Amino acid sequence: xxxxxxHTGSDVTPPPRKRGPMEGIELSTVxxxxxxxxxxxxxxxxxxxxxxxxAGGLNVVLAAVVGFLVYLAGVYTAYRVVGGRRVATDHVMxxxxxxxxxxxxxxxxxxxxxxxxxxxxRAFHPDFLLQTMNGVTGVQDEATMQEGAPMVGGAYHxxxxxxxxxxxxxxxxxxxxxxxxxxxxxxxxxNALSHVIRFLVDVMTGxxxxxxxxxxxxxxxxxxxxGTKDALAGAxxxxxxxxxxxxxxxxxxxxxxxxxLREASLALGVPKWRTVAKVVLPTAASGLASGVTLAxxxxxxxxxxLLVAVGxxxxxxxxxxxxPMNSLAVYAYYMFTRxxxxxxxxxxxxxxxxxxxxxxxxxxxxxxxxxxxxxLFAPKTGR
Amino acid sequence: MSKRIDVNDLxxxxxxxxxxxxxxxxxxxxxxxxxxxxxxxxxxxFLRTLNRMHEVIPGGRVEGEVLMDGxxxxxxxxxxxxxxxxxxxxxxxxxxxxxxxxxxxxxxGVRLNSRRMSHSAADELAERALRDANLWNEVKDRLDKPGxxxxxxQQQRLCIARAIAVQPEVILMDEPCSALDPISTxxxxxxxxxxxxxxxxxxxxxxxxxxxxxxxxxxxxxxxATGRPGRLVEMDDTQKxxxxxxxxxxxxxxxxxxx
Ligand SMILES: Nc1ncnc2c1ncn2[C@@H]1O[C@H](COP(=O)(O)OP(=O)(O)O)[C@@H](O)[C@H]1O
Ligand SMILES: [Mg+2]
Numbered sequence: 001x002x003x004x005x006x007h008t009g010s011d012v013t014p015p016p017r018k019r020g021p022m023e024g025i026e027l028s029t030v031x032x033x034x035x036x037x038x039x040x041x042x043x044x045x046x047x048x049x050x051x052x053x054x055a056g057g058l059n060v061v062l063a064a065v066v067g068f069l070v071y072l073a074g075v076y077t078a079y080r081v082v083g084g085r086r087v088a089t090d091h092v093m094x095x096x097x098x099x100x101x102x103x104x105x106x107x108x109x110x111x112x113x114x115x116x117x118x119x120x121x122r123a124f125h126p127d128f129l130l131q132t133m134n135g136v137t138g139v140q141d142e143a144t145m146q147e148g149a150p151m152v153g154g155a156y157h158x159x160x161x162x163x164x165x166x167x168x169x170x171x172x173x174x175x176x177x178x179x180x181x182x183x184x185x186x187x188x189x190x191n192a193l194s195h196v197i198r199f200l201v202d203v204m205t206g207x208x209x210x211x212x213x214x215x216x217x218x219x220x221x222x223x224x225x226x227g228t229k230d231a232l233a234g235a236x237x238x239x240x241x242x243x244x245x246x247x248x249x250x251x252x253x254x255x256x257x258x259x260x261l262r263e264a265s266l267a268l269g270v271p272k273w274r275t276v277a278k279v280v281l282p283t284a285a286s287g288l289a290s291g292v293t294l295a296x297x298x299x300x301x302x303x304x305x306l307l308v309a310v311g312x313x314x315x316x317x318x319x320x321x322x323x324p325m326n327s328l329a330v331y332a333y334y335m336f337t338r339x340x341x342x343x344x345x346x347x348x349x350x351x352x353x354x355x356x357x358x359x360x361x362x363x364x365x366x367x368x369x370x371x372x373x374x375x376l377f378a379p380k381t382g383r
Numbered sequence: 384m385s386k387r388i389d390v391n392d393l394x395x396x397x398x399x400x401x402x403x404x405x406x407x408x409x410x411x412x413x414x415x416x417x418x419x420x421x422x423x424x425x426x427x428x429f430l431r432t433l434n435r436m437h438e439v440i441p442g443g444r445v446e447g448e449v450l451m452d453g454x455x456x457x458x459x460x461x462x463x464x465x466x467x468x469x470x471x472x473x474x475x476x477x478x479x480x481x482x483x484x485x486x487x488x489x490x491x492g493v494r495l496n497s498r499r500m501s502h503s504a505a506d507e508l509a510e511r512a513l514r515d516a517n518l519w520n521e522v523k524d525r526l527d528k529p530g531x532x533x534x535x536x537q538q539q540r541l542c543i544a545r546a547i548a549v550q551p552e553v554i555l556m557d558e559p560c561s562a563l564d565p566i567s568t569x570x571x572x573x574x575x576x577x578x579x580x581x582x583x584x585x586x587x588x589x590x591x592x593x594x595x596x597x598x599x600x601x602x603x604x605x606x607x608a609t610g611r612p613g614r615l616v617e618m619d620d621t622q623k624x625x626x627x628x629x630x631x632x633x634x635x636x637x638x639x640x641x642x
Contacts, residue, residue: 189441263478264478267434267472268467268468268549269466269469270496274496279495285482379529
């Protein structure tokens with residue numbers, strides 16, 4: 001007891017250093033210290049940064065950096081006195097970690113902020129969601145800006161195109177990816193072929209998306225004649241990008257299925273392929289499904305390969321094997337780089353932002369779906 | 384519903400590693416045979432050759448004969464899948480299928496092989512298997528709840544029910560109680576006592592008293608040194624092994640004078 005009271009609380013003068021239980025080792029003292037000092041220092045640092053920025057005319061970033069450094073120094077000195085060296089280091093490290101976190105999240109927040117802010121005026125307008133760009137020209141945009149005529153032209157065809165192209169890409173790549181993963185995990189026994197496959201999958205992961213697009217373009221040129229562009233070619237290009245992701249995530253998911261379950265099933269006289277189909281796959285279902293959903297989310301915003309392989313259509317095209325089709329990313333790219341009326345860019349820019357917002361929402365929706373699927377399919381536990 | 388097993392000169396390998404050497408023994412029908420011996424002497428390995436689960440492990444290989452009522456399990460015409468239907472297995476750690484309910488777990492052996500079955504027949508089979516595994520009264524009100532929600536001992540009995548639902552001739556158990564508390568262990572031991580009325584039971588155990596309590600015959604496995612293959616030192620009536628073993632090493636192991 002006596003020792004404890006000596007070490008606690010507001011006792012500002014550090015107790016005399018005592019020799020530790022082992023000869024020659026000095027124990028650093030750790031005394032309990034609340035978080036309140038940290039908050040106070042943080043407030044001070046914030047105030048300092050704000051003053052430097054607003055009154056001192058310092059650049060925002062510079063002011064923030066100065067504030068952060070002052071915070072670290074302040075927190076170290078304060079806790080060094082109150083709690084000892086270990087507590088002080090702890091608080092400095094915490095500050096560094098939080099700082100890194102903020103640095104990492106800042107771009108994401110700013111991106112979402114901009115996309116939502118710029119996209120929202122147009123994205124949910126019925127005209128935008130239900131019209132295509134058929135017959136819309138720079139003349140209408142000029143009229144919109146000069147005379148306040150209602151804005152025409154939307155991204156209906158691009159939304160449909162995105163869904164069709166990624167849908168076909170999913171249908172192509174999920175079976176290939178999943179069966180590859182099943183072969184690798186369940187049947188290969190780590191033979192030479194499996195090493196080759198793994199290596200190729202790794203290489204495929206690194207393929208730049210434009211190369212995938214050129215591959216599909218070249219393939220179509222060879223088979224159907226030069227310059228043939230259709231949605232199927234785009235889907236093939238996206239599959240090239242999706243397959244390695246699906247293989248990797250599925251492989252991981254199958255590997256974490258406990259071997260006990262396979263053995264239990266085999267020992268019941270169930271053939272291996274049924275064991276895989278009815279025990280291993282259902283057990284891994286949630287992970288597999290969310291892996292696939294994330295793979296879709298990754299390719300749904302691809303622009304370059306679709307630009308090369310699918311081209312650009314102004315109107316709705318529902319036939320995946322005939323002519324160009326639009327998609328959200330390509331739509332946004334075109335609206336931004338080639339406004340309908342270079343003299344009056346604003347309506348086109350507004351369409352580009354709206355399309356970008358729809359794309360972001362699709363990706364967010366896919367990610368949420370992945371989580372939901374993971375929850376729904378997860379093996380049930382509990383009573 | 385029980386068969387006699389004769390093992391002749393069996394050698395078991397993991398790739399190049401010779402795990403078990405020259406085992407010959409006879410396992411009587413409708414009896415409980417226990418295997419004891421120090422860790423790593425190949426009891427599990429040997430047990431798994433009796434239903435051809437050994438070859439599931441990459442590199443797993445066997446030389447010699449395992450005759451079940453005179454038919455060699457390792458001859459070319461025999462399908463390992465059929466062998467496993469006749470020789471069921473219960474593992475050290477209870478391993479119910481996590482995606483299935485209690486009832487589905489019991490019926491798994493039948494359902495996974497998609498044998499057609501009417502609802503009433505399925506219910507009947509599930510009830511009979513669960514009754515035979517002494518679990519029916521504890522789970523009859525929650526047959527549709529997940530099997531992983533049961534206690535460890537209940538899960539192990541669920542696994543036994545799952546094994547007997549496919550109506551095997553022989554049941555192999557690899558340390559079925561080593562992950563369980565004493566009460567659950569007792570429940571399983573009682574169950575083994577009942578099972579031998581219908582089945583040939585082979586059990587690996589680390590617990591000498593357990594072997595003495597439940598088994599009719601006991602085999603003692605040993606290995607000369609680590610890295611050397613394990614051998615069957617002797618096999619005899621349980622009474623004889625525990626009271627008057629023929630080999631010095633058996634006596635040393637049983638009396639705890641071992642290593
Ligand atoms: N999957 C495996 N691959 C390679 N060697 C194994 C494997 N399983 C067991 N062994 C080896 O086989 C020998 C016997 O093991 P095991 O049958 O598990 O012993 P026990 O069940 O009697 O403790 C040990 O030397 C062990 O290291
Ligand atoms: Mg073992």
